[in-house]
Amino acid sequence: MELIYVDHAATSPLHPDVLNEMLPYFQTHFGNPSSIHQIGRQARQALDKARRTIASVLNVHEQTLIFTSGGTEADNMAILGYALEHKSKGNHIITSKVEHHAVLHACQELEKRGFDVTYLPVDETGRVKLNDVQEALRDDTILVTLMFGNNEVGTIQPIEEVGQLLQEHQAVFHTDAVQACGMVELNLSQLPVDMLSVSAHKINGPKGVGLLYMKEGIKVKPVLFGGEQERKRRAGTENVAAVVGFAKAMELSNRSIMERTERYQKFAQTLIDVWSKKEVDFYVNGHQHERLPHVLNVSFPYVNIESLLMNLDMASICASSGSACTAGSIEPSHVLVAMFENESERVQSAIRFSFGFGNTNEQIERVALDTAEIVKRLRQQEEYIS
Template structure:
């Protein structure tokens, strides 16, 4: 039985061309980029070329990019690093209630250090309100951190509007673009954003490497201490093979992005249509007008998420609840709880399907039909009341 992988939002398969360039580094370019001999200089050259390539696609200066171990470190370095370096200006942070845990837990750590954090609510589509943000801003606010696109339901935030709102305020703007990068264009020269987090493994690159864009003039406190790598902002020998693979994945992701996005949208429409024609109870979660094209999140009332995922897996379908799984128990998604606080049945029955490399329309349609079969087997007969 063929496995249909529909969990690309969790991690994506590494592209064969990325594997190829990384293997070349592992085999022939193993030097330390901080070494001054020719082997080290060769590694430094590869690192510099990768940084230059990514900077060109993001339309930023090479000096504004630092490589990290992934999205979590980038989020932590941006949020905690900026807050600690600039706390004399104020100790108030604003974020949203549906951020990735890398952001939420970083903010909670700042609260333990004496900072105040405002967690903005979202509407039923997962969007923050600009009026709520404006009301939350104070003279003490030094950082606003709102994700670009949500990793569970795919909702895009009003990033341009937020940046416009902050133009005359001291607060810097950070966005976690981990889920958005590689799926939608990111031209940072056109966005008034000060800090941006990106991860390679979400765009068919290797795990264990990411980057943080730090706009020129933005000061952060390092999170690690040691050597003077990454312009003294992130100590530690650079992951040259990972960075080279990251750059290649970034390059591939830019090609045919518009065509790829239309394909993902067609996948979502096909999945939705099959569910609708089946007559089963289901509810779409997200914002159809402001949406990452590769994420399709639906709730199946009266179906246990755990039973659903197990049965889908038995059918050869890899999907996700978008929830944290700890010690065998699946906790409700904090994102869905924030969107539907009064509808337990909805946030406890949500499944995320996410599309990517190697998926075909035939696969998606097969997955949808198998999902219907599983739901019909598990779903209770009583009607669902929203």
């Protein structure tokens, strides 16, 4: 049976062109960019070229980009680094309840270090209200961090509007664009953000590499100490092969945003149409329009999600619950809890399908039909037991 991977928001396969671009940097061009001999210079040139490529995709100056080990490090560098460097200006940080744990746990760490953090609520679509941001702002707010697009439900936050709101305030604005990058055009010369995180493995690049964009003039306290790489902002020998692959992945994904958006919207519609036709009981979670097209989060009321995922896995379909599995039980997702406080059934029965490179119409049709069949069977079992 063909394996169908619909969990691209978790991670995505390496694009073959990305792999080809990377291969020489493991063997013949293996140099350390800090070495002054020719093998080192070759690596330096590759690193510089990759930085130029990514800077041109994001429409920013090369010097504003710091390569990191991924989205988690970029988020931590932005949040911990900015707050610790600027604590003399204030003690208050604003974020939302639906952020990735790379942001939430960094904020919790700041609380332990004496900072005050406001976790904004979201509505049923997973969106923060602009008014709530405005009301939460204080004279001592130094940082607002809100994700661009949510990894579990795909909802896009009002980034442009929040950025505009902060123009008159001392607080800087960070956004985690790990899921949005490659699905939404990120023109950073226009977008009113000061810092932005990206990760390569979500856009068919390699794992273990990402970046933090820091607008000119923004200073953060380094998290790592050692060499003088990345203009003394992030110590450690650069992961040249990964950065080269990252640049290729950025180029490829940026070129195909429109075409993939259309394709993924059709995939989502196929799932919805088939389930509706088969009279499956389901709700789509997340915002209807302000959403990342590759993520479709659905609740199948009264269906045990662990059983559904296991049955899908047996049918060679890899999807995700969007919730963390701890000690054999599925913890409710903090994102869905924030969206549907009082509707526990919708929270308990949610599953995430996320589309990407390699998915075909035929695959999605099979996902739709197999899911419908399994959901109906599990519902019947549930009714029989109760």
